[in-house]
Amino acid sequence: MRVTSDNDAGTREALIRAGLDLFGRHGFEASSIREIAHLAGVNSAGIAYHFGGKDGLRQACAEAVVATMKQRVFGAAVAMPPLDGLAPETAVELLLGIVGRVTAFATQAPESEAIARFVVREMMEPTSAFETLYEGLVGPVHGQLCRLWAVATGTEPDAQETKLAVFATIGQVIYFRLARPAVMRRMGWDTIDTAQSDAIADVIRANVRASILRMREGRS
Numbered sequence: 001m002r003v004t005s006d007n008d009a010g011t012r013e014a015l016i017r018a019g020l021d022l023f024g025r026h027g028f029e030a031s032s033i034r035e036i037a038h039l040a041g042v043n044s045a046g047i048a049y050h051f052g053g054k055d056g057l058r059q060a061c062a063e064a065v066v067a068t069m070k071q072r073v074f075g076a077a078v079a080m081p082p083l084d085g086l087a088p089e090t091a092v093e094l095l096l097g098i099v100g101r102v103t104a105f106a107t108q109a110p111e112s113e114a115i116a117r118f119v120v121r122e123m124m125e126p127t128s129a130f131e132t133l134y135e136g137l138v139g140p141v142h143g144q145l146c147r148l149w150a151v152a153t154g155t156e157p158d159a160q161e162t163k164l165a166v167f168a169t170i171g172q173v174i175y176f177r178l179a180r181p182a183v184m185r186r187m188g189w190d191t192i193d194t195a196q197s198d199a200i201a202d203v204i205r206a207n208v209r210a211s212i213l214r215m216r217e218g219r220s
Contacts, residue, residue, distance in 0.1 A: 012050045012060075014040040017114070019061045024117025028058055028127070055128075062122070062129035065115050066136035073105050074098070074141045083151050091151035092212060096205045098145070099173065103201040106177040107192045116177045142166055153215040165211055172204045 018040035022031035033054055037044035051057040083091070106112050122130040143157070145166045150157040176183055180192065189196055 008050070011040070011042050011046050014042060015046060015050060015057060016061055016064045019057045020064070020114040020118045023058060023061060024114055024121055027121060027125075028054070058127070058129050059132060061118060062132035063136070065118060065133060068111065068115065069137055069141075072109070073101050074137070083147055086151050088152050088154070091148045092209070095145070095148050095152060095169075095208060095212075099169065099205050099208060100198075100201045102170075102173045103176065103204060104194075104197050106173055107180070107197040107200060108194070112177055116174070120178065142170075145169075149212070152212050154219050155215060161215065165215065169204070169208055169211070172207060176200050 015036065018036045019031070022036055022039060025031075031054075033044050033047050036054075036057070037047060040046075047054060047057055051060050106116070119133060122133055142163070146157040146162050149155070149162050149166055150159075153162070155162045176192075184190070184192065187196075192200075
């Protein structure tokens with residue numbers, strides 16, 4: 001569907017949405033300025049006007065992903081105050097709440113598909129946009145989740161086991177976005193609605209609790 005707008009802000013947003021979609025689907029080199037502008041429903045000169053060129057648009061796409069994910073999903077985690085004195089079970093509940101929000105976004109938010117494609121391509125073939133994603137989102141969010149995990153388990157936030165456990169948790173959620181068609185077919189689902197998203201989140205939360213318990217027991 002083509003997106004049209006009569007104002008600069010709307011044009012910029014339309015181009016970013018189109019860029020996310022095409023860069024994620026076809027890659028940067030294979031996505032022409034003309035195709036991006038056509039999908040956005042604007043004049044191709046708008047890319048140079050708003051972003052200085054196609055590379056600037058890619059950078060803006062990465063910044064938009066960071067802003068969206070912080071606002072919609074991870075804002076509370078990134079802005080969380082110092083965790084000194086936080087009870088382990090409170091840390092567990094905070095982690096489980098984040099799992100629920102991320103799962104809901106990944107499985108139900110329409111924009112999650114384009115975001116996932118764009119991010120995965122940057123992970124597979126890193127560019128300067130990857131640095132924006134990492135410094136603005138991946139690093140800060142993973143670091144804060146590691147600090148929460150450390151409080152919950154009694155481990156160190158920078159320990160290898162802590163970092164890998166957090167990556168493994170994130171990976172569980174991401175799978176249900178990337179493998180959505182396989183999940184739906186195997187489960188016999190026509191879609192993933194709120195009830196099904198909650199069922200997925202419940203399984204991941206149970207896995208998180210089990211992982212935390214194993215790490216606690218390993219330290220006792």
